[in-house]
Amino acid sequence: MLLREVEYAKPASVAEALGLLAENDGARALAGGQTLINVMKARAASPDALVDLNGLDELKGIELAADGTLTIGAMTTYSELMASAEAKARPILGEVCATIADVQVRNRGTLGGNVCSNDPTNHLPPLMCAIGARMTIVGQAGEREVPAEEFFLGVYMTAVGPGELLTRIAIPAGKHDGFAAVTLGADGTCICNAAASVNGSVRVAIGCVDAVPVVITAGSPDEVAAAVRAADLDPPSDVHASAEYRRHLAEVLATRAAKEAAAR
Numbered sequence: 001m002l003l004r005e006v007e008y009a010k011p012a013s014v015a016e017a018l019g020l021l022a023e024n025d026g027a028r029a030l031a032g033g034q035t036l037i038n039v040m041k042a043r044a045a046s047p048d049a050l051v052d053l054n055g056l057d058e059l060k061g062i063e064l065a066a067d068g069t070l071t072i073g074a075m076t077t078y079s080e081l082m083a084s085a086e087a088k089a090r091p092i093l094g095e096v097c098a099t100i101a102d103v104q105v106r107n108r109g110t111l112g113g114n115v116c117s118n119d120p121t122n123h124l125p126p127l128m129c130a131i132g133a134r135m136t137i138v139g140q141a142g143e144r145e146v147p148a149e150e151f152f153l154g155v156y157m158t159a160v161g162p163g164e165l166l167t168r169i170a171i172p173a174g175k176h177d178g179f180a181a182v183t184l185g186a187d188g189t190c191i192c193n194a195a196a197s198v199n200g201s202v203r204v205a206i207g208c209v210d211a212v213p214v215v216i217t218a219g220s221p222d223e224v225a226a227a228v229r230a231a232d233l234d235p236p237s238d239v240h241a242s243a244e245y246r247r248h249l250a251e252v253l254a255t256r257a258a259k260e261a262a263a264r
């Protein structure tokens with residue numbers, strides 16, 4: 001289906017973008033467009049205006065601090081992250097981005113768009129929760145930082161409020177990480193996924209089983225399956241998988257991700 005007519009603006013600064021979003025309740029930020037344009041074509045969303053973030057250098061770039069913290073601009077594409085020498089400090093990031101969809105999507109899609117759309121089948125929400133990412137949100141009232149666990153609020157809902165933008169994601173140093181997924185086809189949509197990080201204890205975040213990633217901690221990878229069972233997950237049933245099968249996958253994938261993390 002063709003897009004309906006929509007106003008379009010390409011601001012030159014974050015301040016200008018915030019002004020445009022504030023003055024029009026029906027305006028939406030446009031990042032890579034890999035989700036937004038598709039839902040607009042399907043008429044599942046119908047913004048009055050698009051505020052294109054692609055001209056904003058303030059939202060781009062990857063920096064590695066002396067303490068190993070990575071700061072990644074929200075408009076960084078998956079491909080840019082995969083090619084970044086700095087991002088290799090936390091290798092799981094590039095590894096997971098390389099498994100998202102296809103080259104075209106990876107060249108256009110952004111980390112900010114992935115987490116802000118919070119599709120429960122997306123790869124990055126559970127990964128961000130497992131590795132302790134912190135999101136910086138800016139609005140006309142100022143800036144605040146939100147831990148990933150508090151950022152994802154519901155299906156397609158995040159802590160980014162009306163008129164606000166995600167500007168960057170901060171990721172602490174670490175390398176003992178793992179990710180496992182069962183997808184529809186080689187690079188297809190996730191039926192269930194899990195990310196894990198080991199730092200003394202094991203922190204696992206499971207996707208596709210609830211509106212937001214389910215975060216579970218365990219003493220060791222061998223204890224992860226029991227911890228997932230104890231969480232009493234109530235995943236959705238759909239054409240791709242029953243709730244029972246997703247519950248099973250959650251245990252298997254969380255354990256696989258935790259073992260991979262511990263083995264690194």
Ligand SMILES: Cc1cc2nc3c(=O)[nH]c(=O)nc-3n(C[C@H](O)[C@H](O)[C@H](O)COP(=O)(O)OP(=O)(O)OC[C@H]3O[C@@H](n4cnc5c(N)ncnc54)[C@H](O)[C@@H]3O)c2cc1C
Nearest residue numbers: 029031032033034035036109110112113114116122123166
């Ligand atoms: C064929 C296909 C297959 C795909 N498969 C997968 C997959 O397997 N796994 C996966 O994770 N993803 C998948 N995707 C989705 C893809 O990763 C998208 O790139 C991503 O979900 C959205 O990123 P975007 O930059 O395109 O954002 P957009 O589509 O431009 O925006 C998405 C939403 O986020 C908001 N937004 C974007 N940036 C900001 C910001 N900085 N601040 C505030 N709000 C913002 C927009 O207003 C919009 O509501 C697929 C997409 C396609 C087309």
